[in-house]
Amino acid sequence: GLHRPLWPRGSAWAACSAARCTMVAKSKKIAYFAHLEECLNKYARGCIVHADFVGSKQISDIRVALRGKAEMIFGKNTMIRKCIRNLTADGEHPEWESIIPVMKGNLGFVFTNNDLGEIMDLLKQFVKPAAAKAGVVAPCSCTISKGPTGLDPAQTSFFQALNIPTKINKGSIEIINDCEVIKEGNKVGSSEAALLAKLNIKPFEYGLVVHYIYEGGVFDPSVLKITDKVLMAKWMAGVGQVAALSIGADFLTEASVPIIIASAFKNVVATALEADFIEFEQVQQVKDFLDDPDAFLASVPACGGGGASDAAAAAAPVAEAKAPEPEPEPEEEEEDIEFDLFD
Structure with missing residues (x-):
């Protein structure tokens, strides 16, 4: 007779599928760990960037622009921390351990062997305007300028909800005074988001923001503003203070x-x-x-x-x-002149 293949069914099929998914996930983790280790060994420096509200198309454009200059890596923070802990468990590469505490939030790496200033300038080119969404913490303040809005009078309720003074002029709503709709650091409300969408205003800009610099350790991005000119100015100021202190204390030093x-x-x-x-x-x-x-x-x-x-x-x-002292000029003696008004 005919024999049907003995495929697993029911709970056996579910167990087999789960095992297969586990194997795939494990192989992806192994590949990711190997890639991250390769980048840490291959590149001398990099940027740790924040990618909140950055779209996939925006990320793709940045990857294309970075080809040949840098390499971008994103992943789960737990995977990144575990990978670095495994790599530094034997005591090698202690500088990598400084990355572990900062990996919080939506962060990723941009590794490079080139100048970091050039990479940061390239990332700034891919900052795009974005509309305000309800519930988002505002990265900057937004003020609506006074003047005509182009909206019909039926939509005054949006302005009334935010206490924005308006008037009707030539069949459209006109704002009387400049009004700050959103303050930096506050959450955007639904009314503010709806009004800005009606006015076609995109107050925010989103892109990859450099939060940290990695080069033998993790540093604040402000260290890149320190140039040779700044270092020499600080050095000369310090040498001048040492010299002044040495002369004042009558203590001989090289300065x-x-x-x-x-x-x-x-x-x-x-x-x-x-x-x-x-x-x-x-x-x-x-x-x-x-x-x-x-x-x-x-x-x-x-x-x-x-x-x-x-x-x-x-x-x-x-x-x-x-310089000789100037001799005083002799004073001229006035001659006595006899003069009579009635002569």
């Missing part, structure tokens, strides 16, 4: 040595000039400058080296010391 030497050199030049002891080049330059400043400056190029500037700086206290 105060150049200032002390320059001050001592000025004293040496002033003493040598006063004693007419012209035995080295710097004193001769200062003497030439004091004898004929115009000729000396004419012989020195406009962007000359440091010798002329040193000579001019050293000559300043000497010139002040040698």
Whole structure:
């Protein structure tokens, strides 16, 4: 006789299907863990981005723009934390452990070996306007400007619900004063969302927002604003304070040595000039400058080296010391003139 295949039925079929789904899910997890580990080893830095209210088409466009420059990875926070914990369990890569505490919310990675500033500028290009939805926390405030709205008078109830003063002008509703409909940080109500939709106003903008920077650890994005110029300015300000403190405390340090030497050199030049002891080049330059400043400056190029500037700086206290005091002008004696009005 004919034999029918013995396919599992009932509870046996359900158990088989569940086992198959479990195997598929497990294989996907293994592949995701391997991909995340590969990116952590392959890329030196990256951005941890927030993706609330970002559409799939928007994500797809960003992926296309990042090809060859960076790689984007999203996944469940629990999977990301478990993967990193497994990778750092043996004590290797302690810098990866700093990622675990910040993985809260709708976050993802944008890994790259290029400049992070370039990647962040590219992400800003894919910020799109969005309508206000009821129940959403407003990322910014929204103000409706006064003027005609184009709505017919039958829709004044939307404005009355929000206490917005209006009037009817030429058959349409006109807002009398500017009104703040939504405040930053507050939830958007259904009335506000309906009114903004009627006015075709999209007050919000959504895109991938960089919350953290990863490069050997997790940092705030504001660290990218620190340039070499900013670092040098901070460094020079600190060196100046150390030098001032060292001179004030009469304690010799590397920061105060150049200032002390320059001050001592000025004293040496002033003493040598006063004693007419012209035995080295710097004193001769200062003497030439004091004898004929115009000729000396004419012989020195406009962007000359440091010798002329040193000579001019050293000559300043000497010139002040040698400047003769102006002699008082003699007062003119008034002659007595005999004058009679009636002569």
